[in-house]
Amino acid sequence: MSRILITGGSSYLGQHLVPLAAASHIVHHTYHQNQPNLPAAGSQLDIRDETAVSTLITTFQPDIIIHLAGSNRGSDMASVIRLGASSVVWAAREVGARLIHLSTDSIFAGDAAPYAETAVPTPVNAYGRAKADAEAIVQQHANSVIVRTSLIYGLAQMDHGTRWMAEALAQGQPVTLFNNQIRNPVWVNSLVHALLELAHHRYTGILNVAGRQVLSRADFALKLLDYWQVQPRDTLTIAPSDGSWPLNCELDLQRATAVLQTPLPGVDEVLAMNVRIHSA
Numbered sequence: 001m002s003r004i005l006i007t008g009g010s011s012y013l014g015q016h017l018v019p020l021a022a023a024s025h026i027v028h029h030t031y032h033q034n035q036p037n038l039p040a041a042g043s044q045l046d047i048r049d050e051t052a053v054s055t056l057i058t059t060f061q062p063d064i065i066i067h068l069a070g071s072n073r074g075s076d077m078a079s080v081i082r083l084g085a086s087s088v089v090w091a092a093r094e095v096g097a098r099l100i101h102l103s104t105d106s107i108f109a110g111d112a113a114p115y116a117e118t119a120v121p122t123p124v125n126a127y128g129r130a131k132a133d134a135e136a137i138v139q140q141h142a143n144s145v146i147v148r149t150s151l152i153y154g155l156a157q158m159d160h161g162t163r164w165m166a167e168a169l170a171q172g173q174p175v176t177l178f179n180n181q182i183r184n185p186v187w188v189n190s191l192v193h194a195l196l197e198l199a200h201h202r203y204t205g206i207l208n209v210a211g212r213q214v215l216s217r218a219d220f221a222l223k224l225l226d227y228w229q230v231q232p233r234d235t236l237t238i239a240p241s242d243g244s245w246p247l248n249c250e251l252d253l254q255r256a257t258a259v260l261q262t263p264l265p266g267v268d269e270v271l272a273m274n275v276r277i278h279s280a
């Protein structure tokens with residue numbers, strides 16, 4: 001059985017990936033401030049602490065590292081993303097592990113979509129700059145895959161964006177849905193299967209892994225608010241964004257479709273499948 005280290009087991013993505021990975025691998029996951037209840041061994045780790053990372057890696061001896069820790073939230077976001085990438089690259093080299101790194105469509109300015117794997121990052125904000133720097137660091141490790149993905153959502157647990165909207169609407173706070181930001185959101189179930197497929201694949205380099213339906217953030221948000229039956233919506237408005245986040249980040253999925261067996265359904269397909277499951 002392969003040994004997989006998953007950083008950020010407590011992340012939204014990690015809470016879906018760890019149980020699936022643990023069914024057929026020896027898994028160790030890490031969390032930082034929020035200890036999750038997951039069916040695999042886990043330990044607290046600050047990914048910026050090189051000594052702690054070194055101790056964990058040399059003890060666990062992973063064959064594969066899937067690096068999820070770090071997101072677009074928190075005041076220390078940029079340092080966690082950059083130093084985390086350095087730590088895991090160093091660790092992967094130390095034990096000869098394959099590295100799967102999570103990146104984002106937000107490394108692009110959003111003015112030249114669709115973006116293929118050959119597209120050079122053109123970040124417009126701090127998160128995009130940090131994730132673009134992390135990609136450059138990960139590229140120093142030959143046996144690695146940089147997975148560029150889009151908005152992650154699931155139908156069993158509310159994603160961060162929908163939760164934020166639901167809480168704000170419940171409190172009567174204004175929520176604006178941007179109708180000029182274009183994305184291809186990815187179903188978390190597809191993404192975790194793709195990550196495990198890539199863990200055992202020969203592919204190296206950048207790979208776009210997202211859903212095949214391209215839509216505005218407003219359309220996407222409304223579909224999920226309907227799915228989760230979020231009410232009231234009196235304080236909801238739909239408008240163009242101010243440009244602090246890139247506008248059109250559509251990822252070109254031609255290479256992913258050729259490389260992966262994992263299907264990458266769009267939002268409507270996922271919602272339709274779920275309706276069938278629940279009405280069966």
Ligand SMILES: NC(=O)c1ccc[n+]([C@@H]2O[C@H](COP(=O)([O-])OP(=O)(O)OC[C@H]3O[C@@H](n4cnc5c(N)ncnc54)[C@H](OP(=O)(O)O)[C@@H]3O)[C@@H](O)[C@H]2O)c1
Nearest residue numbers: 008010011012013031032033034046047069070071151152
């Ligand atoms: N969510 C999306 O729509 C989306 C889109 C594109 C790409 N991505 C990428 O996918 C990955 C997972 O995203 P997510 O939204 O699922 O993440 P998330 O739920 O926001 O969780 C962030 C994770 O980073 C961990 N973390 C924060 N500071 C840390 C530190 N100093 N040391 C170690 N771990 C630390 C957190 O641990 P604690 O909670 O235990 O503190 C948590 O596990 C990220 O790399 C993100 O950039 C996400």
